[in-house]
Amino acid sequence: xxxxxxxxxxxxxxxxxxxxxxxxxxxxxxxxxxxxxxxxxxxxxxxxxxxxxxxxxxxxxxxxxxxxxxxxxxxxxxxxxxxxxxxxxxxxxxxxxxxxxxxxxxxxxxxxxxxxxxxxxxxxxxxxxxxxxxxxxxxxxxxxxxxxxxxxxxxxxxxxxxxxxxxxxxxxxxxxxxxxxxxxxxxxxxxxxxxxxxxxxxxxxxxxxxxxxxxxxxxxxxxxxxxxxxxxxxxxxxxxxxxxx
Numbered sequence: 001x002x003x004x005x006x007x008x009x010x011x012x013x014x015x016x017x018x019x020x021x022x023x024x025x026x027x028x029x030x031x032x033x034x035x036x037x038x039x040x041x042x043x044x045x046x047x048x049x050x051x052x053x054x055x056x057x058x059x060x061x062x063x064x065x066x067x068x069x070x071x072x073x074x075x076x077x078x079x080x081x082x083x084x085x086x087x088x089x090x091x092x093x094x095x096x097x098x099x100x101x102x103x104x105x106x107x108x109x110x111x112x113x114x115x116x117x118x119x120x121x122x123x124x125x126x127x128x129x130x131x132x133x134x135x136x137x138x139x140x141x142x143x144x145x146x147x148x149x150x151x152x153x154x155x156x157x158x159x160x161x162x163x164x165x166x167x168x169x170x171x172x173x174x175x176x177x178x179x180x181x182x183x184x185x186x187x188x189x190x191x192x193x194x195x196x197x198x199x200x201x202x203x204x205x206x207x208x209x210x211x212x213x214x215x216x217x218x219x220x221x222x223x224x225x226x227x228x229x230x231x232x233x234x235x236x237x238x239x240x241x242x243x244x245x
Contacts, residue, residue: 027075123222139170141204143177145217
């Protein structure tokens with residue numbers, strides 16, 4: 001994946017659309033410049049770029065400067081953006097107690113469905129607040145199709161899991177992705193490979209505490225289930241298979 005593509009994929013996680021990211025990156029490259037120059041750098045028409053710049057200004061990603069009677073645009077410095085994000089997070093944290101009082105007392109949803117790449121990321125990221133030290137994360141997957149969707153994101157997720165000292169046990173085929181994970185001791189990843197005769201569909205199952213996540217990278221959907229009984233059963237099946245390999 002090229003540097004520009006990696007930046008676009010990363011900034012999408014902050015809620016920006018691809019066209020907004022391209023215009024912001026163009027503004028970052030050109031420095032203080034008229035909309036026409038930023039449009040040329042981004043590859044969009046001037047009118048399109050102008051509309052996008054206005055949207056980015058509202059979001060705080062760019063600002064306007066005037067030299068004489070001429071209007072110029074400039075991208076916010078990344079460090080300034082980081083400061084703004086930290087300020088917003090701190091402000092949001094102060095809202096949490098009030099928001100919790102509005103939360104419905106109805107029984108929580110036990111099954112959730114997610115679609116699209118971002119949906120799959122959201123489903124997987126829901127495990128992060130649940131991670132506790134010296135626990136085990138169980139996976140049955142080839143990882144190949146999942147990593148093909150966004151390699152950098154999934155690798156970052158695995159690293160974050162390891163930083164929280166969550167060990168991973170995986171059962172899957174001898175794929176390049178699985179070999180790469182198993183070959184890095186810092187990732188706390190242990191893999192047992194299925195015999196070559198056992199063909200793997202490409203989907204995956206994750207078991208962690210009382211949560212079960214079923215991924216279908218080809219169909220780009222995820223199903224998240226909270227059930228102590230189901231996870232207990234599947235963990236027993238996993239351990240039985242693990243011991244037999």
